[in-house]
Amino acid sequence: MINNFVEEKVIVNSTFNLAATLTIPENRNRKMPAVVLISGTGPADRDGNMPRFSSNIYKALSDFFAGQGFVTIRYDKRGVGESKGIHNETGFYDLVDDVIANVNYLENLDFVDKDKIILCGHSEGAMIATIASTRHQVAGMILLAGAGTTLRSALNYQNWIVLQETKTTTGLKGWILRKLINEKNYLKRVNSLFDKCCRTDKDVIRVMGQKMSAKWIREHDNLSDQQMLEVIANAGCPILAITGEKDVQANPEDIDKIEKLNLPHVKCRIVLGMDHILRRSTGKRTILNIKKQYASEFSQPIHEDLLETIREWTIKTGIKGV
Secondary structure (H helix, E strand, O other): OOOOEEEEEEEEEOOOEEEEEEEEEOOOOOOEEEEEEEOOOOOOOOOOEEOOEEOOHHHHHHHHHHHOOOEEEEEOOOOOOOOOOOHHHOOHHHHHHHHHHHHHHHHOOOOEEEEEEEEEEEOHHHHHHHHHOOOOOOOEEEEEOOOOOOHHHHHHHHHHHHHHHHHHOOHHHHHHHHHHOOOOOOOHHHHHHHHHHHOOOOOEEEEOOEEEEHHHHHHHHOOOHHHHHHHHHHOOOOEEEEEEOOOOOOOOHHHHHHHOOOOOOEEEEEEOOEOOOOOEOOOOOOOOOHHHHHHHHOOOOOOHHHHHHHHHHHHHHOOOOO
């Protein structure tokens, strides 16, 4: 375990300049393995934070990896934080390009082992990492809360969870929710969003008064769950696929689908008691009160079983730092 490391602010050259933080263990006199941290959907910064949402999820993961002897890089997405570009004009494949730009940056550092660079993607970041691996060879992938699935499937799962929770919600709130959400219409919002974006060739449209990237939705819609599974099956590197049992934003059953493929290069794990922000959740699974739940967990550390699983995997695969 390495306790001393430094952080340096750097600029990664992609289509737009991306502001990033490089975390470097104390010993630069040897070649070290490295990790690109890839964040999930939305305008959270490189640490995983946005107004009223201070999870520090990627900062915590970065510190963990640095403690294991890895150089890490985490970056603000286009149009977020200190990075250039416009966030709601960014497409899915733009995000893939930015991952590869970060890999290229690491490859040019004299203290990084070019043959030991791995991608660690969380939520949508797991989808981005999966496709990025088809465009640039990496030493391994860690797919957190998003392995083997697509955005549409993830959104459908979230709406299904809403429907199930609505059925057991009591009082006036429950009555109102059951009037609005039922078996026939619980997928309507997701389908309408994808249909609207696929009917236009505009990069940006307004949805419920807010600008969003139709390009991003269209590019996601070109992918299928089967394609994602095929990429994982044919990947030329070891993969660790993990989702929490308490996750209501990524379906833990997707991990079961991958495990049933019986792929020797893929290790699968469902972490008991872990939710989507990689913390231990002791309450019942909820999506209707998810903001309150997450806020109560921000001060907690990343789930210890997740970190131990990652540590063991890096040792077993030979990508370990110390």
